[in-house]
Amino acid sequence: HAIGNAIVHMYVKCDSIEDAxxxxxxxxxxxxxxxxxxxxxxxxxxxxxxxxxLFQQSKAxxxxxxxxxxxxxxxxxxxxxxxxxxxxxHAYIVASRSELDIAVGNALVDMYxxxxxxxxxxxxxxxxxxQDVVTWTSMLAAYxxxxxxxxxxxxFGVMQLKGHMPNDVTYMIIxxxxxxxxxxxxxxxxxxxxxxxxxILLKEEHCNCLINMLVRSGCLDEAEEFINNLxxxxx
RNA sequence: CUUGGUAGCA
Numbered sequence: 001h002a003i004g005n006a007i008v009h010m011y012v013k014c015d016s017i018e019d020a021x022x023x024x025x026x027x028x029x030x031x032x033x034x035x036x037x038x039x040x041x042x043x044x045x046x047x048x049x050x051x052x053x054l055f056q057q058s059k060a061x062x063x064x065x066x067x068x069x070x071x072x073x074x075x076x077x078x079x080x081x082x083x084x085x086x087x088x089x090h091a092y093i094v095a096s097r098s099e100l101d102i103a104v105g106n107a108l109v110d111m112y113x114x115x116x117x118x119x120x121x122x123x124x125x126x127x128x129x130x131q132d133v134v135t136w137t138s139m140l141a142a143y144x145x146x147x148x149x150x151x152x153x154x155x156f157g158v159m160q161l162k163g164h165m166p167n168d169v170t171y172m173i174i175x176x177x178x179x180x181x182x183x184x185x186x187x188x189x190x191x192x193x194x195x196x197x198x199x200i201l202l203k204e205e206h207c208n209c210l211i212n213m214l215v216r217s218g219c220l221d222e223a224e225e226f227i228n229n230l231x232x233x234x235x
Numbered sequence: 236c237u238u239g240g241u242a243g244c245a
Binding site: 001002003010032035036040066069074078103105107109111134135137138140168169170171179208212 | 237238240241
């Protein structure tokens with residue numbers, strides 16, 4: 001297994017998914033690692049439908065999906081907004097696991113969020129034994145995706161009250177939520193908190209979010225001033 | 236510490 005899988009992985013890393021696939025197709029004794037390697041590659045190149053097909057093939061071979069594979073395929077369901085398939089995987093997880101792996105839980109929250117099932121995402125989020133920054137960020141993203149700007153900010157407050165530190169990704173969600181909801185004052189405040197309170201390295205994407213927010217809400221002069229005083233060189 | 240995994244704006 002290991003050598004064949006490593007070759008598949010090598011082609012994937014070289015962005016040569018066709019070669020990866022032909023090696024994969026010529027392997028006997030495929031295992032979950034080989035399937036997951038290719039599944040991730042298909043998702044990364046935007047072909048989640050093929051990823052889901054591969055998953056079904058692995059099921060047909062009676063390979064029991066492990067947590068890694070389950071998280072991968074939930075990601076594919078999320079990308080395709082395939083709620084039916086996602087629920088199917090969810091049922092499998094519930095039936096086959098005594099404990100929910102945190103990455104799998106996170107992938108479930110993300111999948112339900114992207115499929116528009118905010119209530120189910122929240123239910124899983126609340127029932128998870130442990131939550132990490134990905135869990136919180138996924139839930140925030142779920143609210144943001146539905147346009148619930150106020151809920152995003154509220155949950156962001158709760159997150160910090162519970163002692164969870166946001167990271168650069170969390171702030172991307174927060175800033176874009178402020179932008180979409182027209183919450184300019186909050187957006188500017190959070191932008192400052194990010195580097196000054198949370199010591200997060202400011203990235204170009206964060207600045208783009210802020211500019212986006214200012215422009216959207218008609219603050220063109222402020223946007224221009226900000227652009228002229230960017231903390232980093234635009235690329 | 237290298238065969239696979241979950242969150243990111245426009």
